[in-house]
Amino acid sequence: MRSRHAQAARLLKPPRAVIDIGSNTVRLVIYEGSKRAPETVWNEKVAARLGRDLSETGRIPQEAEDEALAALARYALIIRDLGIEDVQAVATAAARDAENGQEFLDKVAELGLEPRLLSGEEEARISANGALGAFPGAHGVVADLGGGSLELVSIHSNACHHGKSLPFGTLRLPALRAQGGFDQRVHEALEDIDWAASHPGPLYMIGGTWRALAAYAMRELDYPLDDPHGFMLSVEDADRMAAELVDAKPDKLSNISGISSMRAEYLPNAAALLRPLLAEFEPESLVFSSWGIREGLLYSRLDAAQQARDPLLAGVAAFAAVRDSHVTDATLVSAWTADLVENSKPGDERKRIAAAQLAAALRRVEPNLRLNHAVEWSLDKRWIDLSPRGRAMMCAALVGSLRRTELPDRLRVLASDDDLREGMTWGLGLRLAQRLGAGTRESLSHSRLLRENGALVLQLDPERAALAAGPVESELSMLADWLGLEAKISVG
Secondary structure, eight states: OOOOOHHHHHHHSOOEEEEEEEESSSEEEESOOSSSSSSEEEEEOOOOTTTTTTTTTSSOOOHHHHHHHHOOOOOOOHHHHTTOOEEEEEEOOHHHHSHHHHHHHHHHHTTTEEEEOHHHHHHHHHHHHHHHSSSOOEEHHHHHSSSSEEEEEEEETEEEEEEEEEETTTTHHHHHHTSHHHHHHHHHHHHOOHHHHTSSOOOOESSSSHHHHHHHHHTTTTOSSSOOOTTOOOOOHHHHHHHHTOOOOHHTTSSSSOOOOOOHHHHHHHHHHHHHHHHHHHOOOOOEEEEOHHHHHHHHSSOOOTTOHHHHHHHHHHHHHHTOOOHHHHHHHOOOOOOOSSSSSHHHHHHHHHHHHHHHHHHEEEEEEEEHHIIIIIIIIIITOOOHHHHHHHHHHHTOOOHTOOOOOTTHHSSSSHHHHHHHHHHHHHHHHHHHHTHHHHHTTEEEEEEEEEEEEEOOGGGGGGTTTHHHHHHHHHHHHHHHHHHEEEEO
């Protein structure tokens, strides 16, 4: 049964569904929560491979069409049974390029869906909007690799600019490589995209096959996180690994976590495509995104004010609100502990607010589960616009809020010792704020925490003097010892 808060949130922010009819897969994704940082609650796909014969016959094969329509009929029923009214259905390269593409879309419409056929330019722009939503302020080139095409888009100043759709989708690459002269053909196609070659910034990699490349790289580099979203790879490492993958055996690749058998089949050809991409564009790095065309559809519909919202704080607020933890209280706690901060860098304040809200949400978890949740929420849950360093500092803060100072070893790969110490300081401060008066606004509004003449001083209004008894002295002493200060309580 849904909690009262979850039911209220669903009424205020009703679920949205996106049906993505791609060349490779037909997928239904249902989102709930914040409009700025929607959370996936259902994700189902069928690998119908509608575009598998485009290079040979130019048509969608009957078997693929039947499989796709069966999946779409199921999706239509699920959407109706769940009462979801906000539904977007889009079709991309296979339906766009196939001779019988319109006939297929007419059959989709008969299921009660309203498929929108995207042009190559629209597909590229919407995918790029997914990257803009996931990485605010992104400046570079989006490379969205689908089954039927490769979309390249310039992004900067929070907008999409130049764009190009090329027929280099994963389903077409085997035939192109078999014809010979593959590298030369790719180089010639990319030579006309001079705006990408002169564009500073990274390549933002969108698509399941690129994420499989990220999974391979993460294993090779012994990367301590599992989610490929936001993973950054140097050009040198990317080119070296692509050279290794060009002749790799799919059956061995599929044994790697995060690489399905289908992606293992596509990965060698995608690696062959990547090498000339790197040579022509010379990007600063590769950044992998799990947000693409589906999230781009949602982000594109937001007004400017909604797009400008911080996606980390929006996502944390939606996640924690159902656990009776609210951003207003987290902001107050962050301000109350502000004098503890010593080595703050730009953007750290938003991380402290997010950590404060998650630390309050941990209080709603059974005590024996809190440590696992602290690590999972900070390191394993997908947060938008949170760097690996930020994840490590939030993890340290959540562990510290549980009165623990031992941290998982993998955090030291993600952040410096100084950063982790700063995160731990946040957490111990959050714990003191919670323990002072059960985290109430009244207890924080009538008290103050500050450094003063080598001491950490907790100041209390006279009517709140009774709060100093019990665990508060112990928590204040622990925090002061951590900072190398003397603990003092001052009333008045």
